[in-house]
Amino acid sequence: MRPAVAACVAASTLYATDCVEAGNVQLPAEARPLTQQEIVNVYSGKTINYPGFSYYFGPDNYLVGITKDRRSFGRGTWAVDDNTICLRSVWHSRGITKSFRYDVCYAWYANDAAYWIKITTGRLSGNVYKGDPSLVADGDRVSELVAKASHRDFSQRERR
Numbered sequence: 001m002r003p004a005v006a007a008c009v010a011a012s013t014l015y016a017t018d019c020v021e022a023g024n025v026q027l028p029a030e031a032r033p034l035t036q037q038e039i040v041n042v043y044s045g046k047t048i049n050y051p052g053f054s055y056y057f058g059p060d061n062y063l064v065g066i067t068k069d070r071r072s073f074g075r076g077t078w079a080v081d082d083n084t085i086c087l088r089s090v091w092h093s094r095g096i097t098k099s100f101r102y103d104v105c106y107a108w109y110a111n112d113a114a115y116w117i118k119i120t121t122g123r124l125s126g127n128v129y130k131g132d133p134s135l136v137a138d139g140d141r142v143s144e145l146v147a148k149a150s151h152r153d154f155s156q157r158e159r160r
Helices: 003-011 036-043 143-159
Strands: 046-049 053-057 062-067 072-081 084-093 096-110 115-119 128-130 136-138
Touching: 036 046, 036 072, 036 096, 062 084, 062 143, 072 143
Parallel strands: none
Antiparallel strands: 046 053, 046 136, 053 062, 062 072, 072 084, 084 096, 096 115, 115 128
16 A cells, blocks of 8 residues: 555544544543444444545454555454454555555544544544544445455566
8 A cells, every 4th residue: 555545544534524634633521432332333334435445344344445546455354342443454555566554443432413533543543533424335335346456456466
């Protein structure tokens, strides 16, 4: 994965409204942690679409992602513990033989006004984002794209 894509993925936790570091966003004092089941309900069997990439969260904890330009794709797992979700994946980019490991965790909170996500691991740890549920779609809209991208990627590598 190219460094710019990696930074975008790192900065854009699920439901983050855009692909930039959170400025001075603070977690509201009245925000309560979501339960483990609430977080599972948000993700399981859903596709999250961002401006630059998408993830699918399989009900069996399978995770698959792809960039909008289809040049980079990743596969891995997701798991929820208390109010924190962790993603562990390996990303590949077309034309680049070295893969990129991407692991991130973030905690979920809610108040009467919105959902809030706080990155708990990684280089952007501590950043807080306000949620945007419009980015979520039911079903798998990613796996087929990743299968095509990975076949194309490996086919091109074999020709070298």
